[in-house]
Amino acid sequence: MKNKIKVYRAIHDLTQEDLAKAIGVTRQTILAIEKGKYVPSLDLAFRVSRYFKVNIEEVFSYEDEVRTVDTD
Amino acid sequence: MKKNIFYLVIGFVALALLAIFWYSVEFFTPFLFMISFLGGIVLIYLAYRGVDDFIEDERSAKITEKASLRTFQVFWVCFCAFSIMAVMNLLYMPRFSREFWVDRRSPPVPLEIMSLKTIGYVQLGLLCLMIFLYVGFRFYYARKYGDWETDEE
Numbered sequence: 001m002k003n004k005i006k007v008y009r010a011i012h013d014l015t016q017e018d019l020a021k022a023i024g025v026t027r028q029t030i031l032a033i034e035k036g037k038y039v040p041s042l043d044l045a046f047r048v049s050r051y052f053k054v055n056i057e058e059v060f061s062y063e064d065e066v067r068t069v070d071t072d
Numbered sequence: 073m074k075k076n077i078f079y080l081v082i083g084f085v086a087l088a089l090l091a092i093f094w095y096s097v098e099f100f101t102p103f104l105f106m107i108s109f110l111g112g113i114v115l116i117y118l119a120y121r122g123v124d125d126f127i128e129d130e131r132s133a134k135i136t137e138k139a140s141l142r143t144f145q146v147f148w149v150c151f152c153a154f155s156i157m158a159v160m161n162l163l164y165m166p167r168f169s170r171e172f173w174v175d176r177r178s179p180p181v182p183l184e185i186m187s188l189k190t191i192g193y194v195q196l197g198l199l200c201l202m203i204f205l206y207v208g209f210r211f212y213y214a215r216k217y218g219d220w221e222t223d224e225e
Contacts, residue, residue: 016223025129032218038131 001039003060008052023047073122081119085112139209147202158191
């Protein structure tokens with residue numbers, strides 16, 4: 001799971017602490033999500049995207065773990 | 073109440089319980105310790121509810137859940153294994169002597185009875201192991217879910 005929270009934070013000029021307070025989690029959780037250490041629940045993912053007033057797919061994207069190998 | 077005050081309360085309760093435990097052993101009043109232990113847990117719970125700067129979000133809840141589950145999974149195996157062995161021991165289950173493996177006609181010998189005191193000590197030790205297991209698993213999952221990640225801001 002990839003996310004663009006950091007990008008949206010930069011656009012809105014928010015610190016991790018600001019965003020964490022706004023959506024009711026700890027700063028460490030925001031940091032863990034940004035670094036890909038923690039995959040948020042659907043509820044939290046919606047809260048984040050609603051806070052930035054964008055669709056959930058614009059902030060979070062699913063990436064297949066199985067990579068295709070070029071045979072050329 | 074601030075989070076640090078809450079941790080201080082836990083420390084004081086633990087110290088008080090330790091003193092009561094010593095008193096209970098010294099004057100043989102186990103009931104006193106049992107009541108105190110329950111009272112201590114209730115006190116900690118009430119103090120926990122009074123903490124206002126303690127944010128428990130889904131990540132910390134998940135860490136607690138995972139650590140508790142893993143602790144339980146390991147603990148029950150150890151505890152059951154020992155308890156079954158202790159019960160078999162107390163029920164005078166016979167065992168085969170060393171000679172039995174050479175000469176199958178030799179009769180089984182009764183097991184040396186493990187004292188109730190030893191069983192109690194081992195079970196107490198297993199309970200202590202549970203605390204260490206929980207702390208260990210908690211550290212593991214906290215690290216896994218990014219508790220000590222460095223901030224780039």
